Amino acid sequence: MTALITVLPLVLVLWHLINAGTKALDLAFFTQTPKPVGEPGGGIANAIVGSFMIVAMASLFGVPVGILGAAFLSEYAPPKLRNIVRFTSDTLNGVPSIVWGILAYALIVVTMGRFSAIAGAVALAFIMIPLVMRTTEEMLNTVPSTYKEAGLALGIPKWKTTLFITLPLVKNGIVTGVLLAVARVFGETAPLLFTAFGNQFWNFNPTQPTAALPLQIFAYAISPYEDWHRQAWAGALVLLVFVLGVNVTIRIATNQVSTKE
Amino acid sequence: MTTPQTQREAAYALGATKWETIRIAVLSPAKPGIAGAAILGLSRALGETMAVTMVIGNRPEIAISLFAPGHTLASAIANEFAEATTQIYLSALFELGLVLVLVTLTTNIIARLITVRTIRRFTTPNP
Numbered sequence: 001m002t003a004l005i006t007v008l009p010l011v012l013v014l015w016h017l018i019n020a021g022t023k024a025l026d027l028a029f030f031t032q033t034p035k036p037v038g039e040p041g042g043g044i045a046n047a048i049v050g051s052f053m054i055v056a057m058a059s060l061f062g063v064p065v066g067i068l069g070a071a072f073l074s075e076y077a078p079p080k081l082r083n084i085v086r087f088t089s090d091t092l093n094g095v096p097s098i099v100w101g102i103l104a105y106a107l108i109v110v111t112m113g114r115f116s117a118i119a120g121a122v123a124l125a126f127i128m129i130p131l132v133m134r135t136t137e138e139m140l141n142t143v144p145s146t147y148k149e150a151g152l153a154l155g156i157p158k159w160k161t162t163l164f165i166t167l168p169l170v171k172n173g174i175v176t177g178v179l180l181a182v183a184r185v186f187g188e189t190a191p192l193l194f195t196a197f198g199n200q201f202w203n204f205n206p207t208q209p210t211a212a213l214p215l216q217i218f219a220y221a222i223s224p225y226e227d228w229h230r231q232a233w234a235g236a237l238v239l240l241v242f243v244l245g246v247n248v249t250i251r252i253a254t255n256q257v258s259t260k261e
Numbered sequence: 262m263t264t265p266q267t268q269r270e271a272a273y274a275l276g277a278t279k280w281e282t283i284r285i286a287v288l289s290p291a292k293p294g295i296a297g298a299a300i301l302g303l304s305r306a307l308g309e310t311m312a313v314t315m316v317i318g319n320r321p322e323i324a325i326s327l328f329a330p331g332h333t334l335a336s337a338i339a340n341e342f343a344e345a346t347t348q349i350y351l352s353a354l355f356e357l358g359l360v361l362v363l364v365t366l367t368t369n370i371i372a373r374l375i376t377v378r379t380i381r382r383f384t385t386p387n388p
Binding site for chain 2: 087091095099106190218
């Protein structure tokens with residue numbers, strides 16, 4: 001009964017999205033940029049590409065910090081510091097995403113003087129860091145200390161042991177954590193509102209305003225045009241399929257790994 | 262989930278039915294943890310921006326009716342940031358952000374403290 005109540009929203013959302021979204025879904029939707037108001041057709045190809053661009057840059061900024069931070073926490077940090085950092089990253093995890101948006105605005109948009117994909121990527125990276133850090137740290141804690149001691153006994157410096165023995169051992173877990181974080185930030189709209197800002201045209205320059213899929217959906221959904229509403233539904237469908245796809249892939253992959261062991 | 266299996270078995274051994282076992286041995290010791298999780302969920306919802314902005318109507322007044330348009334902290338920032346042209350307007354929106362952070366931080370910290378205490382109670386053996 002309760003299981004049904006939990007599953008029902010997902011099924012309803014999927015059903016409604018497929019119903020409303022497939023009307024505007026065609027090849028042009030994935031290959032063209034938005035048309036001016038009133039002209040039928042057009043697509044959101046620039047938003048899809050922009051989303052991938054921003055999330056890729058966010059991963060570039062956020063993932064190394066998260067992984068190396070976790071390595072430091074589990075291998076080097078004194079227990080007291082570890083607890084403090086763990087608590088802080090847990091609370092950072094609960095900070096509303098719009099706050100990361102205004103932070104990136106104050107830090108980057110104001111100093112650069114214009115909206116840019118970089119600013120959006122920084123805002124998303126702030127969200128990714130605590131997520132990646134926590135999963136990586138939990139993974140690192142599962143490595144038996146005998147492995148680390150074996151490395152140290154061979155005279156390998158500690159930083160090399162951490163980088164080349166401990167971290168590769170939990171590679172799969174780290175990849176899972178990173179992908180989960182990517183799936184999480186891929187759908188974030190609020191931090192991009194006044195950082196990446198959106199764009200109706202192609203843009204591959206990271207210092208210029210860039211379109212993103214969630215932003216485009218938001219702009220279309222609150223617009224007064226029937227045609228744009230249809231496109232918003234289709235965009236939401238694409239977004240949901242992508243995020244669900246990543247999540248399901250992770251689930252299947254981790255199941256396979258755990259049954260193999 | 263952190264409720265020890267032995268507790269459940271103890272309840273069964275005393276002749277409790279399935280539902281009684283869940284109530285006595287699982288739910289009631291986990292009460293603080295469940296409360297903590299609920300508060301965590303609350304703070305997550307407090308900061309939710311986009312889903313709220315799209316449907317709340319964005320009118321800057323305190324509505325008496327629950328069915329009238331209004332504002333939340335997050336939706337006000339999202340909606341008005343792009344049109345904030347003067348320094349004082351921007352500062353006001355930043356202040357809304359500060360209030361939002363403080364509110365969510367407080368609820369989060371309370372929730373964490375509660376859950377951490379519950380987990381600790383189950384992991385350290387009682388005297």
